[in-house]
Amino acid sequence: xxxxxxxxxxxxxxxxxxxxxxxxxxxxxxxxxxxxxxxxxxxxxxxxxxxxxxxxxxxxxxxxxxxxxxxxxxxxxxxxxxxxxxxxxxxxxxxxxxxxxxxxxxxxxxxxxxxxxxxxxxxxxxxxxxxxxxxxxxxxxxxxxxxxxxxxxxxxxxxxxxxxxxxxxxxxxxxxxxxxxxxxxxxxxxxxxxxxxxxxxxxxxxxxxxxxxxxxxxxxxxxxxxxxxxxxxxxxxxxxxxxxxxxxxxxxxxxxxxxxxxxxx
Amino acid sequence: xxxxxxxxxxxxxxxxxxxxxxxxxxxxxxxxxxxxxxxxxxxxxxxxxxxxxxxxxxxxxxxxxxxxxxxxxxxxxxxxxxxxxxxxxxxxxxxxxxxxxxxxxxxxxxxxxxxxxxxxxxxxxxxxxxxxxxxxxxxxxxxxxxxxxxxxxxxxxxxxxxxxxxxxxxxxxxxxxxxxxxxxxxxxxxxxxxxxxxxxxxxxxxxxxxxxxxxxxxxxxxxxxxxxxxxxxxxxxxxxxxxxxxxxxxxxxxxxxxxxxxxxxxxxxxxxxxxxxxxxxxxxxxxxxxxxxxxxxxxxxxxxxxxxxxxxxxxxxxxxxxxxxxxxxxxxxxxxxxxxxxxxxxxxxxxxxxxxxxxxxxxxxxxxxxxxxxxxxxxxxxxxxxxxxxxxxxxxxxxxxxxxxx
Numbered sequence: 001x002x003x004x005x006x007x008x009x010x011x012x013x014x015x016x017x018x019x020x021x022x023x024x025x026x027x028x029x030x031x032x033x034x035x036x037x038x039x040x041x042x043x044x045x046x047x048x049x050x051x052x053x054x055x056x057x058x059x060x061x062x063x064x065x066x067x068x069x070x071x072x073x074x075x076x077x078x079x080x081x082x083x084x085x086x087x088x089x090x091x092x093x094x095x096x097x098x099x100x101x102x103x104x105x106x107x108x109x110x111x112x113x114x115x116x117x118x119x120x121x122x123x124x125x126x127x128x129x130x131x132x133x134x135x136x137x138x139x140x141x142x143x144x145x146x147x148x149x150x151x152x153x154x155x156x157x158x159x160x161x162x163x164x165x166x167x168x169x170x171x172x173x174x175x176x177x178x179x180x181x182x183x184x185x186x187x188x189x190x191x192x193x194x195x196x197x198x199x200x201x202x203x204x205x206x207x208x209x210x211x212x213x214x215x216x217x218x219x220x221x222x223x224x225x226x227x228x229x230x231x232x233x234x235x236x237x238x239x240x241x242x243x244x245x246x247x248x249x250x251x252x253x254x255x256x257x258x259x260x261x262x263x264x265x
Numbered sequence: 266x267x268x269x270x271x272x273x274x275x276x277x278x279x280x281x282x283x284x285x286x287x288x289x290x291x292x293x294x295x296x297x298x299x300x301x302x303x304x305x306x307x308x309x310x311x312x313x314x315x316x317x318x319x320x321x322x323x324x325x326x327x328x329x330x331x332x333x334x335x336x337x338x339x340x341x342x343x344x345x346x347x348x349x350x351x352x353x354x355x356x357x358x359x360x361x362x363x364x365x366x367x368x369x370x371x372x373x374x375x376x377x378x379x380x381x382x383x384x385x386x387x388x389x390x391x392x393x394x395x396x397x398x399x400x401x402x403x404x405x406x407x408x409x410x411x412x413x414x415x416x417x418x419x420x421x422x423x424x425x426x427x428x429x430x431x432x433x434x435x436x437x438x439x440x441x442x443x444x445x446x447x448x449x450x451x452x453x454x455x456x457x458x459x460x461x462x463x464x465x466x467x468x469x470x471x472x473x474x475x476x477x478x479x480x481x482x483x484x485x486x487x488x489x490x491x492x493x494x495x496x497x498x499x500x501x502x503x504x505x506x507x508x509x510x511x512x513x514x515x516x517x518x519x520x521x522x523x524x525x526x527x528x529x530x531x532x533x534x535x536x537x538x539x540x541x542x543x544x545x546x547x548x549x550x551x552x553x554x555x556x557x558x559x560x561x562x563x564x565x566x567x568x569x570x571x572x573x574x575x576x577x578x579x580x581x582x583x584x585x586x587x588x589x590x591x592x593x594x595x596x597x598x599x600x601x602x603x604x605x606x607x608x609x610x611x612x613x614x615x616x617x618x619x620x621x622x623x624x625x626x627x628x629x630x631x632x633x634x635x636x637x638x639x640x641x642x643x644x645x646x647x648x649x650x651x652x653x654x655x656x657x658x659x660x661x662x663x664x665x666x667x668x669x670x671x
Binding site: 053054055056057058059061065069072077078100101102103104105106107127128129130132133150151152153154155156157160164175178179180 | 280288289290293294295297298300436437442443449450453454456552553554555558563564565566567569
């Protein structure tokens with residue numbers, strides 16, 4: 001668990017927020033996703049979230065839905081996700097997976113946690129698993145030294161924030177707005193308020209995601225959060241650009257831009 | 266059945282678990298809305314005014330109680346067991362769906378929300394929701410799989426006439442499963458102003474419990490009616506099962522009558538062995554779909570598989586968690602019925618009783634004819650005649666190669 005902790009700590013000592021990037025495994029292909037993630041990690045991304053593709057992603061907007069469809073069309077299974085985790089964790093930066101609960105439960109809760117550890121992964125984000133249903137998950141993630149990240153939203157009551165933050169390890173994922181993933185023109189003003197409310201319940205770092213896609217937005221979020229999560233903006237580049245080497249270059253550039261504004265904050 | 270009675274304690278209405286099934290597997294963003302819905306439901310259930318309003322609408326708007334019709338010709342055809350039809354097809358809007366819709370629409374008004382959204386497969390739930398929206402002056406958006414908008418185009422027109430906005434869903438399998446995904450995405454975005462009027466007894470807690478309770482009026486009436494007519498409880502009660510709302514509404518008031526058999530009929534499409542089916546309880550495994558743990562058609566990676574049925578209303582790869590629990594405890598039995606068997610029964614009921622059932626309902630008719638033969642002529646069986654077949658006339662005409670112009 002220390003790698004994630006150290007990453008936030010080191011960024012804090014540099015007086016900046018960490019940059020977290022999301023990409024579904026198997027998109028645009030399995031090997032393509034490995035190349036893109038490696039480029040991200042070499043271009044200033046501090047932490048990577050690898051999406052486990054799922055047929056019914058009800059927290060995701062059209063951009064990520066399309067990417068996940070392509071990944072499932074490529075027959076990306078959990079074995080392939082673990083392969084991607086293994087390949088990219090060689091770079092020494094924290095690698096998490098993000099998965100809806102159905103794939104994990106079906107695959108086997110214990111098996112998933114063990115395989116994550118073996119592949120070099122250090123944490124799992126579960127956007128549709130409330131702590132109320134996560135007894136077995138808590139046991140297995142603790143046993144396998146996997147950080148357990150839950151997502152909270154602007155609608156979360158104090159009671160829920162307390163329950164969720166008590167069960168989170170690593171960092172708290174704050175959804176910046178009520179809605180699904182996708183790029184937005186502005187950062188919701190509810191994000192800052194939510195981060196402040198979360199901090200009353202925990203000393204863990206708080207990362208903000210959903211709708212963050214531009215350098216301006218990254219800069220804005222970094223002023224009140226410990227981490228900034230970007231997903232759809234990368235996915236969109238790949239969807240719009242058929243040539244893999246060109247999209248890798250564009251994504252690398254975007255990561256560098258984000259990393260630069262974080263350091264100027 | 267002792268096991269079952271012990272297991273009955275495992276229904277935990279507070280957390281929405283039916284043994285290992287049910288629960289809430291949803292984004293944290295929706296938890297407060299689910300809590301609000303549950304709290305409002307509990308308050309309303311204890312409020313005599315709410316109960317009066319609900320009963321009044323059921324009686325004077327929906328047309329309850331629905332009759333219990335003895336199907337004598339069908340009985341003869343099926344070997345002599347007495348068969349009764351619980352006539353939900355005679356309700357306003359043409360199916361059982363309106364019972365739950367009226368209840369949840371009243372809750373929406375109590376919560377001060379002005380907008381309702383719903384998913385629909387066959388269009389019956391969408392029509393019922395659009396109807397209630399018109400009645401209560403609520404904005405209404407219905408999500409419907411693109412494929413279903415084609416095969417149930419008559420219901421699309423009805424919803425539009427009632428003032429609803431019908432959104433065709435083009436993602437995934439373009440059927441009910443994906444309509445639910447889109448409705449959930451809308452809800453997560455607009456949850457503060459909007460109630461998601463989920464039409465089946467699946468989904469996260471408290472939907473399975475609330476839907477079942479509003480629908481249990483069917484079983485309560487049927488139980489009383491059959492006692493009045495025959496002086497005893499029926500041998501069996503039967504219904505078709507997609508998500509399972511009409512079945513649970515009929516079954517639930519009989520659950521403790523352990524001598525009454527409960528039989529559900531699922532859509533086996535081209536046959537379970539072909540993989541092209543929607544028989545979740547017969548051919549699925551335990552997993553998560555749309556916020557609940559139940560039986561699901563899915564692969565080893567937890568990916569939901571496409572379901573298939575001639576009936577849009579049963580074309581769903583999941584099923585309500587209470588049915589999963591009734592199956593595993595052995596209290597209820599679930600059987601697969603193919604498209605062909607269902608369409609034969611569709612024709613059979615039309616010709617023997619002069620009642621054109623919904624294709625969904627025809628699955629229950631087909632299964633019950635088999636059951637009646639097994640149980641013999643002393644048996645008494647109540648079928649939930651959950652909907653009428655007007656919406657299916659085009660599909661049926663195609664199936665039976667009827668040319669209306671010749």
